[in-house]
Amino acid sequence: MLSERLANVWAMTTTSPQGRTELLRPDGSPVRVLVVDDEQSITELLSMALRYEGWQIRSAGDGTGAVQTARDFRPDAVVLDMMLPDMDGLAVLGRLRRDLPDVPVLFLTAKDAVEDRIAGLTAGGDDYVTKPFSLEEVVARLRGLIRRSGAADRRSDSTLVVGDLTLDEDSHEVSRAGDNIHLTATEFELLRFLMRNPRRVLSKAQILDRVWSYDFGGQANVVELYISYLRRKIDAGREPMIHTRRGAGYLIKPAAS
Amino acid sequence: MLSERLANVWAMTTTSPQGRTELLRPDGSPVRVLVVDDEQSITELLSMALRYEGWQIRSAGDGTGAVQTARDFRPDAVVLDMMLPDMDGLAVLGRLRRDLPDVPVLFLTAKDAVEDRIAGLTAGGDDYVTKPFSLEEVVARLRGLIRRSGAADRRSDSTLVVGDLTLDEDSHEVSRAGDNIHLTATEFELLRFLMRNPRRVLSKAQILDRVWSYDFGGQANVVELYISYLRRKIDAGREPMIHTRRGAGYLIKPAAS
DNA sequence: CGGGAACCTGTGAATTACCTGAGAAACGCA
DNA sequence: TGCGTTTCTCAGGTAATTCACAGGTTCCCG
Numbered sequence A, B: 001m002l003s004e005r006l007a008n009v010w011a012m013t014t015t016s017p018q019g020r021t022e023l024l025r026p027d028g029s030p031v032r033v034l035v036v037d038d039e040q041s042i043t044e045l046l047s048m049a050l051r052y053e054g055w056q057i058r059s060a061g062d063g064t065g066a067v068q069t070a071r072d073f074r075p076d077a078v079v080l081d082m083m084l085p086d087m088d089g090l091a092v093l094g095r096l097r098r099d100l101p102d103v104p105v106l107f108l109t110a111k112d113a114v115e116d117r118i119a120g121l122t123a124g125g126d127d128y129v130t131k132p133f134s135l136e137e138v139v140a141r142l143r144g145l146i147r148r149s150g151a152a153d154r155r156s157d158s159t160l161v162v163g164d165l166t167l168d169e170d171s172h173e174v175s176r177a178g179d180n181i182h183l184t185a186t187e188f189e190l191l192r193f194l195m196r197n198p199r200r201v202l203s204k205a206q207i208l209d210r211v212w213s214y215d216f217g218g219q220a221n222v223v224e225l226y227i228s229y230l231r232r233k234i235d236a237g238r239e240p241m242i243h244t245r246r247g248a249g250y251l252i253k254p255a256a257s
Numbered sequence C: 001c002g003g004g005a006a007c008c009t010g011t012g013a014a015t016t017a018c019c020t021g022a023g024a025a026a027c028g029c030a
Numbered sequence D: 001t002g003c004g005t006t007t008c009t010c011a012g013g014t015a016a017t018t019c020a021c022a023g024g025t026t027c028c029c030g
Helices: A002-014 A040-052 A063-073 A089-099 A111-118 A135-149 A185-196 A204-211 A222-235 B002-008 B040-052 B063-073 B089-099 B115-122 B135-150 B185-196 B204-211 B222-235
Strands: A032-036 A056-060 A077-081 A105-110 A127-131 A159-162 A165-168 A173-176 A179-181 A242-245 A249-252 B012-015 B021-024 B032-036 B056-060 B077-081 B105-110 B127-131 B159-162 B165-168 B174-176 B179-181 B242-245 B249-252
Touching: A032 A040, A032 A063, A040 A056, A040 A077, A040 A135, A056 A063, A063 A077, A063 A089, A077 A089, A077 A135, A089 A105, A089 B040, A105 A135, A127 A135, A135 A185, A135 A204, A159 A185, A165 A185, A185 A204, A185 A222, A185 A249, A204 A222, A204 A249, A222 A242, B021 B135, B032 B040, B032 B063, B040 B056, B040 B135, B056 B063, B063 B077, B063 B089, B077 B089, B077 B135, B089 B105, B105 B135, B127 B135, B135 B185, B135 B204, B159 B185, B165 B185, B185 B204, B185 B222, B185 B249, B204 B222, B204 B249, B222 B242
Parallel strands: A032 A056, A032 A077, A077 A105, A105 A127, B032 B056, B032 B077, B077 B105, B105 B127
Antiparallel strands: A159 A165, A165 A173, A173 A179, A242 A249, B012 B021, B159 B165, B165 B174, B174 B179, B242 B249
8 A cells, every 4th residue: 555655656656846946054055864664565665756856866764874874875854763773763863963964864653652752852943743644734744944954945834825825833823815714623734735736737646745654544535525615715605716627636726717 | 344253252153054053163163072982972963963053073982081182172062972981081081171171071970870979070160961962952052061161251042032032041931022921841842842943844753863862762743742731832822933833844934924 | 529547625524632610638837 | 948930731612623324416317
């Protein structure tokens, strides 16, 4: 099942990104991210999704490898599983920080281990997501970390705009033509995904893979359902921006055109 | 006129693209802080949190190292644990002052330590916090020290304003639309954290990590509880300013909008 | 015009996230 | 020491959210 997902994500990576805003370092070179997890399916999933962002990815399966790779790869951000075979996530963090004192870290943790282990981790500006995560969530958090760390161009701001529709990633506010629109968490993530890929058809499989967590086992028509929710809130009584391409997927584009 | 101020005012504030206010030195370079503690977890925690403020951090694990580092790092402020393996905090202070007579020092002390010793020291303009501290507390105290150390006639920008809500970091006074509001210490710190990040969603984990002390092991719903207290005092009978983003966190913003 | 595939959406149940009252414990201060 | 204040736990209540299911609609094709 996970390999099906990989196939979908892979399909996306082979399509050339068009008109997407990319995060770049000040010198114009791509952002570098190190992914550390002992499950190979996870590192592969993440690597492909993050490469799609235009980032350069290196991965490691344990703490030792992570520290070694970090030394010469010099990543701008690290995705780090807290549960590694050879050392504790915190130990890895300590060693990473010795070489790269300013690198922001996105922790991956099990849902139930959050309370005690995470305390203090987000303190420095780091962040975490719980497993199982959605790829959109990981990407969004990473973008936030990189943007705030100063490794990337600071011109990039936190607002997505498509036509008269705006979505602010910091305040989680959405408005169309000035009217504020309240969205639930899932609706917000779905809309963010659409808006980050304007004028591009996204298949239901792709949407499911990026917006829902990787272990989601439900009916594929949740996507239809949530598209329907979004339309009710965003397109209601207006020129529609969310369009169905029968047999292909959905896309968002400015109302005028 | 502005350059006059820059010349006279030792430290000034600017606003970063993310809307956070940063302390900068007159020449625009980042503030430098030296962190001295023998527990590596503490220096790491503080380093990360202070770097996030945009400051340049160097750390040392003992008195000797501190004095050496201070000599060529020339910090604008020092965070100094009173309990060091090789020498007493007072001895370190003496030697630091030989090289940097005006540098303000923030002492870290155990809760039960004799406080009269500290009391004498802080008369000179230094300050202290007790372990275990909260990061917001340390950051706020440091900002105060740095701000005060430089200028006799520095502009008093110790007030945070969001809409008709104001919070004075020096006097700890809070008022909304002119009405004074009494807050407890924890409520004050939580509100300060929210107000220093207006219009930005802060997760419960982030809040817990910055507002509560680093050894807090309790339930995450204290955050909900204190948000509820704040609402009762700040939003009571008015247009609410504190908003819940279900599944994401909380944020504060001006009532109008 | 009929039938099937793809898509849309109303209904409702289960779950989750959040809010808040009550009271215990710890703290601070005289 | 004793009293008021503050912090925090616990637990019940409530409302928002997610999702399955199923019947309806639209579109495409012959």
